[in-house]
Amino acid sequence: MSHPLRAPNDAFGAFVPSAPVHATGAATGPLKGLGFAAKDLFDVAGLVTGCGNPDWAASHPPARAHAFAVQRLLDAGATLVGRTITDEISLGLLGRNQFHGTPINPRAPERLPGGSSSGSAAAVAGGLADLALGTDSGGSVRVPSSFCGLYGMRPTHGRISVAGLMTQSPSFDTVGVFARDAALLDTAYGLLLDDQAQAGKVETILVATDAFAIADAPVREALQPALAKLRALLPAEDITLSQEGLPRWAERQRRLQQAEFAVTFRDWIDAFNPRFSFEVGRGLALAALTAEMDLSAERAFRIAVRAEITDRLGGRALICLPTTPILPPLRGIPLSAMGEAGRRITELTGIAGLTGLPQISLPLGEAAGIPVGLSLIGWPGSDEVLLALAKTLAAA
Structure with missing residues (x-):
């Protein structure tokens, strides 16, 4: 296992193939001495957020500031050790990316790691980071958590700021965290969640x-x-x-999410005619039709x-x-x-x-x-x- 504060030895293909990314955390804090990775949807100051697609990266400027979640973990003492692969523009649940490669599932190497936060899950499951940031719109933290044997949570929608995050379906998008143990996951979410907790007791x-x-x-x-x-x-x-x-609930969920990400990417597609893998291109084409439907x-x-x-x-x-x-x-x-x-x-x-x-x-x-x-x-x-x-x- 590589030391979390050094550039990772990427044995699992978890990190975006580019120059090493490193940002040192605060001198003190509850995460001091730990390393975290961030899905390539989160802004890192001075770098282009690539979103798993080379044409997205080529058509967007570098970020001016860290995303909210990245900054919170840095302020808590954790060090950013790298940006992780995502399914292309976050549209996927299995972990594949034809441009950057598909990360290896450290717990089941012959099987897919789950997506779209595939690299983040692989980095934590493989010991390349103690924590990793992911996103979850339709399952993109929960699925790789299950496939890679990790703790992960989709929070109540809206309880973690998405500032500095490339969102695809705003009424679905959430920020998530991966960890190998429950106590560390609790610490991380304690730093990210707002103060809108609702009291209750599980009976x-x-x-x-x-x-x-x-x-x-x-x-x-x-x-x-x-x-x-x-x-x-x-x-x-x-x-x-x-x-x-x-299954009927899922059909309705898919239509609503598709309609939102069709709007998100419509102007960019129109302006740049970007390259897509077949499955992502097909999904976007179907989503464009869904966006024209009456979804009341x-x-x-x-x-x-x-x-x-x-x-x-x-x-x-x-x-x-x-x-x-x-x-x-x-x-x-x-x-x-x-x-x-x-x-x-x-x-x-x-x-x-x-x-x-x-x-x-x-x-x-x-x-x-x-x-x-x-x-x-x-x-x-x-x-x-x-x-x-x-x-x-x-x-x-």
């Missing part, structure tokens, strides 16, 4: 049986010991989360589901579900298989994305040595509650 775990039913058998089986540990700590109740089916029903549904789930949780319950329904796919799978994997993943990750609720992924399962994440979703502002429970489970 019940609601096990979403329809979410577990969507998952493949190896995923369900791998999570049974963790579920048993959770049931030993707190009363649990089996529930059906969606009467119409979680989807927006109304989103408001109603958030209210329904928030009321169901009531400041006292958490929803338990698999982070992803599948194991990390093998590297080199065909495009058709990639599309199917992404669709299935969003059937579970779309829940928190649609509702803006916080979700933490816990590395509590394994299937023949392959990491499997268990997730907990909380009420709005319950981020600190989720982090505290993660520490309790880690110590149990």
Whole structure:
């Protein structure tokens, strides 16, 4: 393992292939002596934020200041050791980037690391950084957390500033952190979260049986010991989360997110005619069509589901579900298989994305040595509650 304060020996292809990036943290602070990496969507002063696409990098000026999240970790004493690879302009859930390469999953090298924060997850799982910043719009922290065996959380939407971040879908985008242990994750989020925590006390775990039913058998089986540990700590109740089916929720989430990122990238595409991988170009073309649709029903549904789930949780319950329904796919799978994997993943990750609720992924399962994440979703502002429970489970 390389020392976190030196330029990393990038054995896992986690870092953007460019000149080394290094920014020394404050002389004192809770993260003093630790190294962190930042996904190549976060501004670093004096450098161009590349967003995983060479034409984006060529068409944008250097950043004038550090992104909010980067500055907060530097102020806490952590040192920035590098910028990490992202799926191209953050549009992906599996971790591939045809321009910069696909990072290796240190816990399952023959399998994909998950995206779009693939490099950040690989850097932490491979010991090249103690912490890493990622982003999560449709699952881009939670998926690589599960695939690489890490702690990671999508916070309540809006609780961490996205200043200095290349956002793609503003009503979905969140800042996330990866760590190998729950206590360090808690420390990092304590530095980043605003003061809008919502009080509550966990009394019940609601096990979403329809979410577990969507998952493949190896995923369900791998999570049974963790579920048993959770049931030993707190009363649990089996529930059906969606009467119409979680795939229908995911369809609505995808349409809304697509419409937003179509608008985000429309003018840039029109001005520069940039290069894209086939899957990203196809996704943008479909998104452009979605942006022209009447999505009033989807927006109304989103408001109603958030209210329904928030009321169901009531400041006292958490929803338990698999982070992803599948194991990390093998590297080199065909495009058709990639599309199917992404669709299935969003059937579970779309829940928190649609509702803006916080979700933490816990590395509590394994299937023949392959990491499997268990997730907990909380009420709005319950981020600190989720982090505290993660520490309790880690110590149990």
